[in-house]
Amino acid sequence: MSPVLLMFIGLALFVFGYLVYSKYLAKRVYKLDPAFKTPAHELNDGVDYVPTNKFILWGHHFTSVAGAAPIVGPAIAVIWGWLPAFLWVTLGTVFFAGMHDFGALWASTRNKGRSIGALSARYIGKRGANLFLVVIFLLLLMVIAAFAVVIKNLLISTPSAVIPTWGAIVVALLVGVAVYRMRWPLVPVTIVGVVALYALIVLGDQVPVVLPDDFLGMGPATFWILALFIYGAIASLLPVWVLLQPRDYINGVQLFIGLGLLYGAVLIATLFAADKPEIVAPMINTALPEGTPSMIPLLFVTIACGAISGFHGMVSSGTSSKQLDKEPDARFVGYFGAIGEGLLSLGTILAVIGGFRTVAEWEEVYSSFGAGGVGAFVEGGGMLMQTGIGLPASLSATVLATMAVLFAATTMDTGMRLLRFVVQEIGDAMHIRITKFPATLVVVVVGLGLTFSQGLGGDGGLRIWPLFGTTNQLMAALTLSILAVMLIRKRRNALPALLPLIFVFVMSFWAAIEQLVSFANPEQPDWLLFVLDVVIIVASIWVAVEAVIAMRKAATDPPEPEDQDASIQAVREEV
Structure with a gap:
């Protein structure tokens, strides 16, 4: 079977999602109002609250939510077969992730840009909200620490990605100055910025940077980890227009071009190459390696980002809602941002099932559960690009490795900004005022402490990280429960939130219980993960009960009146 058939089916589903389902959500469920004054205008402070062009904001949102997870998850999950992974990525993106991300952005915008943690206190109850702040803290800590490791490993294993990775920061700073200070038109600035980024990729391929074993008194792994945390701390404190917005926007455009190259390579190789790519991976894998867990429920937490992810709700409510210029922009930023991540996950699946020549090659990579990952994506995608569009193998690997690093880097520093907000919210809950500098210091110290907890190699x-999938999906369920309460209060159709909520909660809670049993295995117990998993399970049960109570109350209370400034006809024309 040719991978191009899967590509077209997946693309058709994504087009349907954006053109049909997201329009229904915008008109009938969220009822977006172009006259609504967004927090970016109401609370404009030039640092976190900044009205932003929807294309630039989409770039920030897309690259922040994408990270390395939509590559790692699908590249691991195809061990169960390509069909389950394909169905969850496509249908999960259209009916779960798009609704979730779009909804979180709308909900936060309607509540002065408040985070999911703050919204849970308002709509579900304060009793569980404070406990869940701890879970949010753990989730964000997992993201920044794990992505630092992923980036460090790629910079060491693919030294040709070093120059484009760090050069992209300089390009982003110049783009920010050109757009916001010099007021240059966005299109020519975008073209020049993208050309500069790809020039850096070519330069990096020609001039790989390999650090010596002893660099400034430390090994390469230690140096890259420290450099990443220092960069992330600085980036999280700067006004969003200086680095966050332009970097994420220009990276988003460049990364979309990279995806275009990957999809184009699949099509061209299928049509014109003598050695046409074929799907060598099994549709349903019945010969699983020993130790592989059951597909249900683990598939639905292994592929989180790329189908639905609680982290997206934190980005939507943490940074994106504070930059939304007009409420109707939420459809493009939120829903199409989820589509962008779905495209990355679909591209990953195509690369890891169609980028190998034989079943034996594929089975060698997928010899155990957890194998594959970014390495399989770079190897398989590089082979497709070499066959389809003639890029040399080394340059193809550089392009894909740079894509992975830039995705992970933008998510890491956005995660640090979000974690700073969470530290401040925890301080508020304890009646302690924590300003942004001490909060950022806490984030850096705790993040580095976890990262170096198993040695200076940074693999701590x-x-x-094994808790990320379940914690992430339980966060998604929390976000969906907030959306359901809001919609029930307004007497709108809550089924688009309730159905995904039930499915995601059941699967992620089931996975959390299975993990709890494995962590308590007498032969090789892991008591740290066991205790953290217990905390997450207890918090999830608590919030679930509170959510059900809140929904029942919302259904019996008098309905909330529609906003007085809403103009439904204007909404219909706008979207």
Whole structure:
């Protein structure tokens, strides 16, 4: 079977999602109002609250939510077969992730840009909200620590990605000055910025940077980890227009072009190459390696980003809602941002099932659960690009490795900004005022402490990563429960939130219980993960009960009146 058939089916589903389902959500469910004054205008402070062009904001949102997870998750999950992964990525993006991301952005915008943690206190109850702040803290800590490890490993294994990775920061700073200070038109600035980024990729391929074993008194791994945390701390404190917005926007455009190259390579190789790519991976894998867990429920937490992800709700409510210029922009930023991540996950699946020549090659990579990952994506995608569009293998690997690094880097520093907000919210809950500098210091110290907890190689960043999938999906369920309460209060159709909520909660809670049993295995117990998993399970049960109570109350209370400034006819014309 040719991978191009899967590509077209997936693309058709994504087009349907954006043109049909997201329009229904915008008109009938969220009822977006172009006259609504967004927090970016109401609370404009030039630092976090800044009205932003929807294309630039989409770039920030897309690259922040994407990270490395929509590559890692699908590249691991195809071990169960390509069909389950394909169905969850496509249908999960259209009916789960798009609704979730779009909804979180709308909900936060309607509540002065408040985070999911703050919204849970308002719509579900304060009793569980404070406990869940701890879970949010753990989730964000997992993201920044693990992605630091992923980036560090790629910079060491693919030294040709070093120059484009760090050069992209300089390009982004110049783009920010050109757009916001010199007021240059966005299109020519975009073209020049993208050309500069790809020039850096070519330069990086020609001039790989390999650090010596002893660099400034430390090993390469230690140096890259420290450099990443220092960069992330600075980026999280700067006004969003200086680095966050332009960097994420220009990276988003460049990364979309990279995806275009990957999809184009699949099509061209299928049509014209003598050695046409074929799907060598099994549709349903019945010969799973020993130790592989059951597909249900683990598939739905292994592929989180790329189908639905609680982290997206934190980005939507943490940074994107504070920059939304007009409420109707939420459809493009939120829903199409989820589509962008779905495209990345679909591209990853195509690369890891169609980028190998034989079943034996594929089985060698997928010899155990957890194998594959970014390495399989770079290897398989590089082979497709070499076959389809003739890029040399080394340059193809550089393009894909740079894509992975830039996705991970933008998510890491956005995660640090979000974690700073969470630290401040925890301080507020304890009646302690924490300003942004001490909060950022807490984030850096705790993040580095976790990352170096198993040595200076920095692999401690993956210490609590096994909990990411379940914690992330339980966060998504929390976000959906907030949306359901808001919609019930307004007497709108809550089924688009309730149905995904039930499915995601059941699967993620089931996975959390299975993990709890494995962590308590007498032969090889992991008591740290066991205790953290217990905390997450207890918090989830608590919030679930509170959410049900809140929904029942919302259904019996008098309905909330529609906003007085809403103009439904204007909404219909706008969207």
